[in-house]
Amino acid sequence: xxxxxxxxxxxxxxxxxxxxxxxxxxxxxxxxxxxxxxxxxxxxxxxxxxxxxxxxxxxxxxxxxxxxxxxxxxxxxxxxxxxxxxxxxxxxxxxxxxxxxxxxxxxxxxxxxxxxxxxxxxxxxxxxxxxxxxxxxxxxxxxxxxxxxxxxxxxxxxxxxxxxxxxxxxxxxxxxxxxxxxxxxxxxxxxxxxxxxxxxxxxxxxxxxxxxxxxxxxxxxxxxxxxxxxxxxxxxxxxxxxxxxxxxxxxxxxxxxxxxxxxxxxxxxxxxxxxxxxxxxxxxxxxxxxxxxxxxxxxxxxxxxxxxxxxxxxxxxxxxxxxxxxxxxxxxxxxxxxxxxxxxxxxxxxxxxxxxxxxxxxxxxxxxxxxxxxxxxxxxxx
Amino acid sequence: xxxxxxxxxxxxxxxxxxxxxxxxxxxxxxxxxxxxxxxxxxxxxxxxxxxxxxxxxxxxxxxxxxxxxxxxxxxxxxxxxxxxxxxxxxxxxxxxxxxxxxxxxxxxxxxxxxxxxxxxxxxxxxxxxxxxxxxxxxxxxxxxxxxxxxxxxxxxxxxxxxxxxxxxxxxxxxxxxxxxxxxxxxxxxxxxxxxxxxxxxxxxxxxxxxxxxxxxxxxxxxxxxxxxxxxxxxxxxxxxxxxxxxxxxxxxxxxxxxxxxxxxxxxxxxxxxxxxxxxxxxxxxxxxxxx
Numbered sequence: 001x002x003x004x005x006x007x008x009x010x011x012x013x014x015x016x017x018x019x020x021x022x023x024x025x026x027x028x029x030x031x032x033x034x035x036x037x038x039x040x041x042x043x044x045x046x047x048x049x050x051x052x053x054x055x056x057x058x059x060x061x062x063x064x065x066x067x068x069x070x071x072x073x074x075x076x077x078x079x080x081x082x083x084x085x086x087x088x089x090x091x092x093x094x095x096x097x098x099x100x101x102x103x104x105x106x107x108x109x110x111x112x113x114x115x116x117x118x119x120x121x122x123x124x125x126x127x128x129x130x131x132x133x134x135x136x137x138x139x140x141x142x143x144x145x146x147x148x149x150x151x152x153x154x155x156x157x158x159x160x161x162x163x164x165x166x167x168x169x170x171x172x173x174x175x176x177x178x179x180x181x182x183x184x185x186x187x188x189x190x191x192x193x194x195x196x197x198x199x200x201x202x203x204x205x206x207x208x209x210x211x212x213x214x215x216x217x218x219x220x221x222x223x224x225x226x227x228x229x230x231x232x233x234x235x236x237x238x239x240x241x242x243x244x245x246x247x248x249x250x251x252x253x254x255x256x257x258x259x260x261x262x263x264x265x266x267x268x269x270x271x272x273x274x275x276x277x278x279x280x281x282x283x284x285x286x287x288x289x290x291x292x293x294x295x296x297x298x299x300x301x302x303x304x305x306x307x308x309x310x311x312x313x314x315x316x317x318x319x320x321x322x323x324x325x326x327x328x329x330x331x332x333x334x335x336x337x338x339x340x341x342x343x344x345x346x347x348x349x350x351x352x353x354x355x356x357x358x359x360x361x362x363x364x365x366x367x368x369x370x371x372x373x374x375x376x377x378x379x380x381x382x
Numbered sequence: 383x384x385x386x387x388x389x390x391x392x393x394x395x396x397x398x399x400x401x402x403x404x405x406x407x408x409x410x411x412x413x414x415x416x417x418x419x420x421x422x423x424x425x426x427x428x429x430x431x432x433x434x435x436x437x438x439x440x441x442x443x444x445x446x447x448x449x450x451x452x453x454x455x456x457x458x459x460x461x462x463x464x465x466x467x468x469x470x471x472x473x474x475x476x477x478x479x480x481x482x483x484x485x486x487x488x489x490x491x492x493x494x495x496x497x498x499x500x501x502x503x504x505x506x507x508x509x510x511x512x513x514x515x516x517x518x519x520x521x522x523x524x525x526x527x528x529x530x531x532x533x534x535x536x537x538x539x540x541x542x543x544x545x546x547x548x549x550x551x552x553x554x555x556x557x558x559x560x561x562x563x564x565x566x567x568x569x570x571x572x573x574x575x576x577x578x579x580x581x582x583x584x585x586x587x588x589x590x591x592x593x594x595x596x597x598x599x600x601x602x603x604x605x606x607x608x609x610x611x612x613x614x615x616x617x618x619x620x621x622x623x624x625x626x627x628x629x630x631x632x633x634x635x636x637x638x639x640x641x642x643x644x645x646x647x648x649x650x651x652x653x654x655x656x657x658x659x660x661x662x663x664x665x666x667x668x669x670x671x672x673x
Contacts, residue, residue: 036498037493037498037597038498038598041498041499041500042499042500045498045499171643197642198642198643199642200643200645200646202598204592204593204599204602205396205592205593205633205634207388207389207392207393207396207634208389208392208633208634208635208638208642208645209637209642211385211388211389211638212638212642214385215385228499228500228596231500231502231594232592232593232594235591235592236592238509239509239511239520239522239523240388240511240518240520241511241518256499259502260500260501260502260594261502262502262504262505263509264509
């Protein structure tokens with residue numbers, strides 16, 4: 001009898017664990033797939049910690065619609081193949097939403113699965129292609145390259161006043177998409193691309209690339225690589241005494257890159273989609289909370305993770321139920337202001353493709369810190 | 383010309399570091415038939431010893447000395463007694479597999495106990511440039527090159543100009559005869575493991591400011607050193623040095639003048655050419671085995 005009772009208890013527990021989305025345990029299953037190791041570890045870790053901060057805050061206030069958020073986090077190891085396997089695994093457990101990944105290559109693979117399962121995926125990837133495939137279940141947490149590159153191109157034309165430019169990019173989905181959009185925008189502004197240098201993800205030695213860049217003698221150098229490669233490049237550029245202004249898009253001016261580059265990032269300029277140094281009190285307050293909680297300075301991926309959770313909270317409360325399809329429908333075309341949802345930090349609009357629009361910034365690295373020197377308005381997408 | 387000089391100096395500096403790691407490879411092979419596939423991780427780990435010591439407040443120079451001492455103890459002494467000695471009795475293949483397992487263990491341990499993210503690592507000297515024939519040459523590269531050359535010269539003097547070195551060479555060439563002549567073979571083998579511990583620690587301190595300290599660094603470095611040792615000659619220390627330098631310089635020149643996309647393929651092409659033309663390596667000597 002005792003054995004029967006224990007078996008029943010074990011089975012009941014197993015069933016309870018295997019159906020995490022059920023209301024009786026008052027949790028909602030929203031797993032995250034993130035780059036916690038490999039080339040994307042900086043991005044994934046920041047995204048994770050931003051999410052954790054938001055989840056702690058929301059759960060402390062009773063959760064979403066009375067359900068605590070249950071977010072197991074799986075490491076993609078920055079590998080698209082591993083990411084796909086893990087996505088299949090979490091989809092088997094019938095999630096309400098999936099967060100991540102951040103690497104565009106992984107997103108492009110995973111989104112086929114979430115689209116088939118009709119589960120919204122809140123991603124950190126910035127490759128333009130992500131939102132150009134007509135997938136109604138994918139939503140960004142930062143600008144796609146088709147929105148950020150025109151901003152950086154305008155800055156190079158009007159701010160730097162460059163007539164020639166060299167571009168150094170990382171040869172993955174993120175880098176290729178960025179490079180293609182950047183070159184297109186340069187051509188549209190009659191700025192000549194005099195050097196077009198691809199590098200490898202995880203590359204450690206940039207001496208040959210820097211020599212090529214120096215030989216190109218461009219008015220400005222645009223660098224579009226992931227965090228660690230950006231830092232290694234900056235160290236080598238400093239070592240070889242590159243004089244042309246180094247321009248980046250968000251990543252190059254990120255605090256982790258600044259820390260890793262150890263002084264070599266000084267003077268780097270560019271466009272910043274998200275920054276804890278933005279002249280917005282709610283964002284700065286978030287940055288301070290993040291640093292207190294995790295003991296390091298949050299980069300743009302931390303803000304993506306934080307706002308992703310609040311985006312889900314707001315839309316879910318608006319539809320009043322945990323319904324993945326209804327979520328996807330309601331999230332297209334929505335505008336969320338900090339007045340509606342303080343955790344969203346800045347007013348943001350999601351268009352019919354899942355692209356996000358909000359204010360962005362011009363930044364510069366001064367005294368080992370990112371300094372915001374200008375605010376760019378929303379693009380006004382619908 | 384200026385670009386070529388810059389690439390040459392930078393390639394020589396990287397190649398010299400590869401050479402240090404490859405020399406360790408060949409030393410272990412010559413004295414104990416140990417093919418250490420964890421050699422790359424052996425270079426990755428001392429950087430974390432340095433950072434760990436600095437976290438406890440040690441200045442960089444002291445942290446570097448602590449890292450070298452820990453490397454000698456853990457990657458030399460303990461590695462030999464805990465893994466090599468018990469496994470070598472069962473042949474080279476089980477030992478090779480053990481070192482592959484060890485490489486995975488060290489990599490994952492560094493990730494779990496320190497961080498999965500790259501860490502900034504202090505350079506030996508500040509980033510000052512020298513101008514020579516229109517080329518901007520970094521003092522950091524010169525320093526890396528100088529330290530690596532000094533280490534190799536010191537090793538050369540030890541092996542060729544001291545009684546201890548000659549006993550180590552005798553052990554490498556014919557351990558049975560060396561034993562008959564009274565050479566303490568077991569102790570000589572241990573010394574090569576300790577020397578390897580010093581070499582990998584120095585290589586780690588030199589390469590980490592460029593690569594940043596990261597748990598995956600061993601993958602690239604281990605492969606580069608292994609290729610360098612084969613290209614130069616697995617059974618000759620001078621071959622390993624030559625192989626390392628060739629690899630470092632050609633990698634840089636090919637990335638700049640041929641294609642950066644295919645830079646990873648060039649060392650393998652060189653390897654294939656050397657194996658076809660001179661299977662024992664550029665400076666290696668042919669060995670015959672009988673059954």
